[in-house]
């Protein structure tokens with residue numbers, strides 16, 4: 001039997017296990033997927049936990065619910081990839097051989113990278129919402145908080161879902177307004193970027209929304225440390241931002257196994273061809289999702305679009321044909337803006353998010369870079385789509401390539 005090995009059973013690994021089982025002959029190919037955890041988290045749902053809209057049980061399911069029949073699932077930590085030997089070593093000392101390998105080990109937050117972040121105020125007045133533990137601790141904190149300076153800080157880029165921190169402050173504005181205490185909460189959005197988002201037109205529109213919601217943006221802030229005694233953020237150029245509660249989006253890196261395997265860049269993201277999805281070092285190693293150094297968002301939508309391309313290109317590699325698919329950097333994200341509304345962005349490597357309409361047969365169109373109720377429903381509906389369609393590798397009526405249909409250029 002030939003062997004396809006998938007590292008990581010999160011969004012990308014699970015989708016690829018489903019898609020590849022559909023196209024590879026069962027009597028010729030064995031598919032194995034490895035992950036250190038049994039539980040699958042619906043990460044976009046973490047946003048709603050601090051505000052009591054979701055709880056932990058709304059975002060977790062066993063990973064094994066989503067694998068097709070005919071897959072081996074190994075629960076173990078991966079130690080390293082030995083590309084020259086076509087094998088992967090597990091923490092328990094076992095070696096797994098492969099003919100083709102997919103790396104889907106995602107990214108992790110590294111709060112220890114910022115001095116003082118994980119100090120005495122951690123999970124007392126300093127929280128993250130990128131982990132289930134952080135999001136649930138913050139939910140408990142907000143239950144009794146009386147108000148003060150709420151500071152959201154992005155430590156560095158890239159981060160998962162670059163609009164999630166914006167969604168957090170938009171949602172906080174609505175949450176404290178609905179509780180009748182918005183006048184007691186001063187919300188600041190502190191970012192290393194020079195505006196609200198990475199791309200200029202979206203930055204202008206989203207920056208306008210921050211202003212309308214009385215959320216102060218502090219741009220170009222490169223955090224050096226958190227002073228726990230004085231409760232202030234300090235930047236490298238000695239700017240200071242005081243806080244009563246700090247919500248951090250810490251530095252993101254690839255898993256340490258990528259460093260140990262010698263296939264990553266300085267942040268531990270796997271070096272990959274951004275179009276073909278083949279790793280730079282090895283012709284039989286491919287990468288999907290947050291684990292790769294793709295110059296696009298680290299987002300579930302990206303993983304979804306990449307999965308179509310990877311399925312096609314992996315079959316090309318297996319059958320010794322030239323690649324026929326190319327990933328164009330397509331990314332698509334709902335942005336929850338509070339009060340039952342949301343916005344939407346859609347872009348790729350070459351086209352920045354533009355205003356207009358996003359057509360979706362049978363459901364849409366959705367407004368681009370515009371607050372609408374429909375976008376909010378899209379965001380909520382997405383959880384069902386994620387569990388029932390996306391993870392199982394079923395077809396969705398959205399092209400993996402970005403389309404200009406509905407977008408306004410002027």
Ligand SMILES: Cc1cc2nc3c(=O)[nH]c(=O)nc-3n(C[C@H](O)[C@H](O)[C@H](O)COP(=O)(O)OP(=O)(O)OC[C@H]3O[C@@H](n4cnc5c(N)ncnc54)[C@H](O)[C@@H]3O)c2cc1C
Nearest residue numbers: 008010011012036043044078105106161289290299300301
């Ligand atoms: C707060 C938040 C909000 C978000 N909102 C959105 C959104 O609105 N829209 C959107 O599109 N995306 C959103 N995302 C991003 C999205 O969830 C991720 O981009 C997506 O899940 C990435 O999938 P992946 O397969 O690359 O990685 P993951 O799904 O994270 O999977 C990686 C897997 O690899 C395993 N792994 C890693 N290292 C090892 C090892 N050494 N040994 C064994 N196993 C290992 C992990 O346990 C994990 O299961 C959000 C993320 C967060 C945190």
